[in-house]
Amino acid sequence: MFNYTRRTSSEVQIGTTPMGGVRPIRIQSMANVSTMDTEAAVDQAVRLIEAGAEYVRFTAQGEREALNLGEIRKRLNDLGYTTPLVADIHFNPKAADVAAYQIEKVRINPGNYVDRVKTFSRIEYTDEEYAAEVEKIRKRLLPFLAICKAEHTAIRIGVNHGSLSDRIMSRYGDTPQGMVASCMEFLRICREEEFPNVVISIKASNTVVMVQTVRLLVQTMAAEDMHYPLHLGVTEAGDGEDGRIKSAVGIGTLLSDGIGDTIRVSLSEEPEAEMPVARKLVDYIREREGHEPIEGKLSAGYDPIFPARRISRAIRNIGGGQPPVVISDRTQGSFEMNPSLLPDYLYIGKEDPDNLPDHLPLLVDSHFWKKRPACYPCFIACEAEEMAHFDTEMKFLRINSLELTDRLIELIKADPSVVLVLSTIHRNGVGAQRAAIHRLIDAGCDAPIVLQRDYYEPDPEALQVKAGADLGTLLLDGFGDGILLYNEIGDPVALDNCMFGILQAARVRISKTEYISCPGCGRTLFNLQETIARVKEATSHLKGLKIGIMGCIVNGPGEMADADYGYVGAGRNRISLYKGKACVLKNIPEEEAVERLVALIKENGDWHNE
Template sequence: MKKGHQHIHPGMARVGNLSVGKGHPVWLQSMTKTDTRDTDATIKQCIESFEKGAALMRISIPDRTALQHFTLIQKKIRQAGFQNPLAADIHYRADLAIEAARVAQKIRINPGNFVSASKRENIASSEHPADNYKELTYNELRKLTDVCNNNGTAIRIGVNAGSLPTHIIRKFGHTSTALVEATAEYLEILENLGFFNTVISIKSSRIRETVAACRAMQERMQVQGRLYPLHIGVTEAGNGISGRMKSAAGILELLHSGIGDTLRVSLSESPVNEILFGRELLKHAGMPRVHPNTNYNHKNKHFNIYSEAKTPDQLIADVVWQFISYKNETINDLTIKAPGISDQGIMKNVSDQLLQVSGIRIVETEFVGCPGCARTEMDMEGLCGEIKKRFSGLPGLKIAVMGCMVNGPGEMGDADYGLIASGKDSLILYKGQNPIGKYPDIKSALHHLQKEIID
């Protein structure tokens, strides 16, 4: 019997030494932000994350050199005594995915860009784009699933709102249904190829879209009796309090409904920060839903949240977790009391961000920020911090900060403005989906963005 066909039950996947789904714990994962060719730095991020509670780490494999380094990274991590599975993140390169599947314990592919851009363009303009797309994908995936089955490698179908196949967008638009249909189409192809060791993820930077799509996919799988583990998260959440608030709102709502088998908090910060906040979310998902001092005033529709949090991470997880129990009430305003947090700036920021993500009131600029990976040389955390400093306090405006030209333009979604890194320091400024300027450094890019927005 082929390795990949062993021990796989509906709703469960086997990723290296990890059983995912079907009654197993919700596992935390993160992704390295280093250049994969920097072996030592990548190993360091993996080991630090494992020590903080990551069950699995994902590493970008943009090219063959990175794959060679991935092999070395894995070897050294094992030598250091860590048996945690490693996932290889592949875009645009079916050939690379096949090679990586011989080494990694999981391959993450994106249906929107698994086959090369030129092949996708030819198909999009053909007479039967949907049928041709499925046929091409089937053929491209055949080899990969053979290698995965022979090596016991899992596949994650990582569907992202910013990179959906063209025929799906044409039929369903940019909707949660489109996300579900893209996932279902890929699952069907994998099943037709006899491959079942699959984890799925459906992500968008829009929280409601992410939650709606995950719910719909879970329901669909249950109705059809074809269950697969679901990896959950909100993509391009950015950093700091707003990034955590967006992630908490999406992830906790899903966990509240019993949805989610692995999770990643995508922050434009270190992987360790992602894991630490993920731990807070998991901790709260197992706690009583509402503090006894929390109450809702039916008369003026005011929600008073009481929290015993001692840190900002605890506070965010706690207020979101409590808010979810009242989300069906009409809430006009809210007040947060947390005697353990003395910094009033943090209290105001958390309160504003909760108002914003819950849709009660738009009080701030919305920032979208990719978490960064091996495909960027830009200091994403530093850039996000600069942007927030300069452009906070502009409610109704949405600014995206993306780390690379490979995925940035597609994944910045419906942002009013986008800054996309095109090199170590250089940035391209977008207005909507149109590039309007290229700048050699952050300072000049921010200056021109300021001129566009404010002057």
């Protein structure tokens, strides 16, 4: 929780590239071309491998596609590429059997390997009936495991939030417990059959659900002495900045816990674009290895798997269960802003507040503070004793985690107007900030806490990855009444956008339309990237609305379970539209679908003009 160390997992042999154990965290991606287009598949695999992919996955809808994976494997071998290939199987156990003869690894989905197609129907099972359904899984899985043993093929048991079976949903609901139960049914069979060559993934598009579920799975496996390696990913993360931030929040949180042996950053872009994002995230987390030890202990009653939000007192619009605020550092003198994402406060340091408009809420260093509307003093640790002499409804104390002392805690508790701005200079900043916050909780300090992180990062993508992982981890821990980012060479407007993106990805503050969009694969029969751009152009002003854009039916309705509207591929150039979980328009021509989606939103009263 406080000191970074990787979870000890078992090693799994996947062709020439083993995973788990002491092996490095692997990065991978999935092709989005047809598996039957051998030339395109080989070309894309080569591009992915050259971009850094250590495993390349292809969809295999049926036995024909599964068989052609062998030809793709042969062509790549002839070109000198031995990177392992993975088959992605849904609904078709026979295709999994065929694929296991062709390539190094096969992914199966417990939600649709044997269980009937998801209908969102509630079915009541007696214990005997439920056990009989699990026995059906065993009978179908055993021949597959026998092939994999003989061929030295690894498998991934890949649970998706969006494709839990009706059987699991009926007993456990749409919950982390249900996802873990679905996974454990298959793991127990693998162990009983002495098949150890297993990797697990358990994914969701909701970062809160994804993180809670993986943590619960790790705990459940440990209780049964299982140590299988884990594949991490946020499904349907989207594209652009939002997709990168959402992936960094979900994957980065678990990597910060030492969990994860391979990752995929799922972007609705060309798959090669995923590689640098994944590499930056893994390399950034690995910088924590061998850090100075952090003394910390969990506060009383804290649940690390299902954490509740820390209780803090309200000071104006900060704390007290209100959405976290965004504080924008403007000490470099730029006051340009994005009118769609205005920060709640501006920190101006030593700037004279009289030089700025009265309506801007300002944070000013204490020695330059003036008593005027919406202007609040900021103190540093050595000035903390002076705070009591400032008559103002709100004041800020800026400290790094190493400066937190018992005396400072006393001063913070004694002044109900203090907001703590907590930064860090530790190499494992997440662990250091965690330790400080747990210490404050145990001391009975309920002051609001603004989480601050400082960077020197010229690469916008790297900044999104680092800040998403650092701040997202603490927000998903239930901490943070506000956030503040500083980048010595950064654009403050870009930093503001990044902060709002992190809060939305962590699901603690919604400030724009949310798009749940998959990366596409060989099952997608329309131009996903162009479609996402058209949907965004038409709907990006609908703040708070959630719209799913899915390439096919495999995970579509499930992953969109909490979406307001859905746009799902239904066949070649055909689209179905959803309102919530209900399919309301089927097989619409692709060229009409965005217009019909807008009409559907208007019909249901969720439209407003820009």
